[in-house]
Amino acid sequence: MIKTTIKVIGGIARGTKKHTICYLAGMILLAIFPVCSVLLIKNMVNYVMELAQGGQPYIKFFFGVGLLFVAELLVQITKYSNSYREQRLKEELYCGFSDKLLEKYVSVEFSCFEEERSRNIIHHVGSAPQESLLEYFMTFFSLAGDFIEIFGYVIVFFSLSPLFGLLGTGCLGILLCLNFKRVDMMAKLYDEQTEDERKMLYLDKLLCTKTTLLDLKLNNAIDFVHHKRETLLRAIWKERLLRTLQSQFVYMFGDMSMVLWTGLVVFYVIYGITHGKLSYGVVVALLSAVQSIYGCSECLANDFASILKSGVNIRYLEEFMELPEGKKTEKVEKAEKTEKEVKAEKTEKEVKAEKTEKVGKAKKPGKVEKAKKLGKVEKAETAEKTENSGTMDGQGSLQFHHVSFRYPDAPKEVLRDVSFSIEPFQKVALVGENGSGKTTIVKLICGLYQPAQGRITLNDMDICRLPSEDAVKIYGAAFQDFSRYQFTVRHNVAIGSVERMGNDSEVFQAMEHAQASDLRKIIDKPLGMIEEDGINLSGGQWQKLALARAYFKKGQLLILDEPTASMDPKAESELYASFLKMMQSHTCIVVSHRLAIAKQCDQIIVLDKGQIVQKGSHDELLAEKGLYQEMFHAQSQWYREKDG
Structure with a gap:
């Protein structure tokens, strides 16, 4: 916890020294004012009693009133100042940290999204971890203020009776220890329920998303999903209720110690009044201090709980920032290099300033x-x-050299000793049953994963060694789970090559190759549901835009993963004809269950259970009477039966 506090306070204060110092000073003043007010009230009551007995002059009374007014005025000014500082700290934190956070999200190794532990970390971090950082920062200072205020009250009690001071300190210690235990119990619960929370979010999404909701309605399955959600929700809250009751039972003992101490103070006050040992001012001050210290202990406990809860989130944030990264882009590397150069230059100047001319010459x-x-x-x-x-x-030969790969947490390899070569401008189809490793090969080529064994080379150069910004220029890819950017049609086509986005002829050419020319009339209209006049496209139209995006990029490799999955037969047939034109100017890799496009390829690679079982042209593979022949005849027979 101490290390976390130093990191958070130091990290935020590094860029906002002025605001941090002012905010800290404000919190200290706000902690001191209540104690000063109790002492001022004690004197005021004594002045009033003396005035009632015809003693002290009025000037002391009015002086005390003036001090109370000034103290309250300073409290309000300090609160206003801290509110302003808090907003400035939030502004600095959001502006400065958001860029680093987004940079980390982009650079996290893709395999982390496949691993259970990493997914838990990313889920806990969420989209706005700055809130946890700021909450930890603010709560820490609030906690420090609570300690200062309680310390002031303890001094007041020690001045009246050392015994009360010792008892009060002991009771507060018990309260804090038991509260720590309570919060630790709840933190472990939230950590254990991460997977259940993800399931809840998924079920909520099923009941709120247009496509899944339509499917559930057609299958009369809404009640089924709703029942699963309700069952899971009850289990989550039942466990939370049980753990909350247990934690509150633990905290109750600390609370009872404070109640016992308060009772002793009240007994002492009654004894002092009846025996004439305490003035009325001291009695009022004691009772005010007891009430204040009890309320302050509640705030202290709540702040302590809050800082521990925020600390859990920050722990996840630290783990997130330590997740392995893929290849950094050239821009990121330049930025890091520039930052290091600036720091080195500053250090060099400082050293030069300290050195004498003689040492410098030496x-x-x-x-x-x-x-x-x-x-x-x-x-x-x-x-x-x-x-x-x-x-x-120019174009280069793409080669797999004995490549094996296993997904994180997977029990076995999804690719085993895979080797093949794709020559420039060659059209290659990857075919096989579901789970045979086709899409994994595509993701390895795209650099989303790195082989566990073996190498992937382009022109005899390991593609894993290529700088990220060079590697992404190699390929244009369209996956079966393509993205639907709710921008304009132009943005959807040209987002991979923003510098050419304004080139209408190239954008229209890419759309024509993807059979999406009918969308030219809405080229700059917003798509989706974000804007009021957004246009909603069909699944086939979205897929055509994804294909146009892949072509527009003009990479050496054109990678198409199930390129016609969302299209009707007519559109699929037209697109196949367009594919043949596309393939003439690219080295093309096609992944498809529909073997009509594979028939047009120069080479077909057949995969089964992560291994290559056949390679060759369509005619060669049919003659071999292997898995490809079985798949092709099964699919052809289905079409013949359908036509018959």
């Missing part, structure tokens, strides 16, 4: 040597970058 030869070494390193880096970028010139 160090000159060393600096020259370092400069030479640095020049060699830069040349080597430039040569390596040139070598890597050289693979981008």
Whole structure:
């Protein structure tokens, strides 16, 4: 917890020193004011009693009233100032941290989304972890203020009776220890229920999403899903209720210790009044302090619970920031390099300022040597970058060398010792049953995963070594679970090559190849449900835009994963004809269960249970009488029976 506090406070304060210091000062003042008010009220009551007995002059009374007014005025000003500082801290945190967070989301290794533990971490982090950071930051200062205020009240009690001070400190210690236990019990519960919460979100999504809701209505399955949701919800809340009762039972003992201490204070007050040992001012101050310290202990307990709860979220945020990253883009690398150079330059200037002229001269030869070494390193880096970028010139042979792959948490490999070669401008089809490894091969080519064993090369260059921004230029891909960007048609087509988005002829050409020319009339109209005038497209139209996007990118490899899954037979037939034109200018890889397109390819790779069982042209594979022949005849027979 101490390390977390140092990281959070230090991280936020690093960029907002002025606001942090002012906010801390404000919290200290707000903690001191209540104690000062109790002491002022004690004096005021004594002044009133003396005035009633014809003693002290009025000037002391009015002076006390003036001090109370000034104290209350300062409280209001400090609250206003802290509210302003809080908004400025929030602004700085959201603006500064959001970029780092988005950068991390983008760079997280794709395999993390397949792993159970990583998915839990990402789920807990959510879309706005800044709230947890800010809550932890604010609550920490509030907690510090509570301690200062309680410390002030304890001093007041010690001044009246050391015994009361010791008893009060002991009771507060018991309260905090038991409250820590209570919060720890609840934190473990929330951690255990992460998977159930994900299931709840999924069931909620089923009942709120248009496509799934339609399917549920047609199948009369809404009651079934609703029942599953209600059962899960009852189980979650039953466990939470039980754990809450247990935690409150633990906290009750600490609360009872405070009640007992309060009773002792009241007994002491009654004894002091009846025996004339306490003035009325002291009595009022004691009772006010007891009431205040009890309320402050409640705030302390709540703040402590809040900071522990936020600490759990921050723990997940720390784990999220430590998730493995894929290849960084050139922009990110440049930004990091620039940041390091700036820091190095600052350090160098500071060192130079401290050095004498004599020492500086003595160090000159060393600096020259370092400069030479640095020049060699830069040349080597430039040569390596040139070598890597050289693979981008022209078409190259794509080869799999004994590649094996296993998904995180998967019991067995989904690809085993896969080797094949795709020559420039060759049209290749990957076919096989569900789960045979077709889509996994595509994702490996796209760099979303890295092989567990073996290599994937393009022009004899390992594609895993290519800089991210060069690697993404190699391919244009359209997956069966394609994205539906609720922007405009133009944005959907050109989002992969934003610099050419304004080139109408290229955008229209890509749409024509994808049989999406009918959408030209709404090229700049918003799609989806976000805007009031948004246009909703059919599944087939969305898929055509995904295909147009893949073509528009003009990569060396054109990768199509189930490219006609959402289309009707007529549109599918027209698109197949268009595919043949597309394939002439690209090295093309097609994944499809429908073997009509595979028949047109130069090479067909047949996969079964993660291994290549056949390779060759359509005619060659039919002659082999293997798995491909079985699949092709089964599909052909289905069409013949349908036509008959």
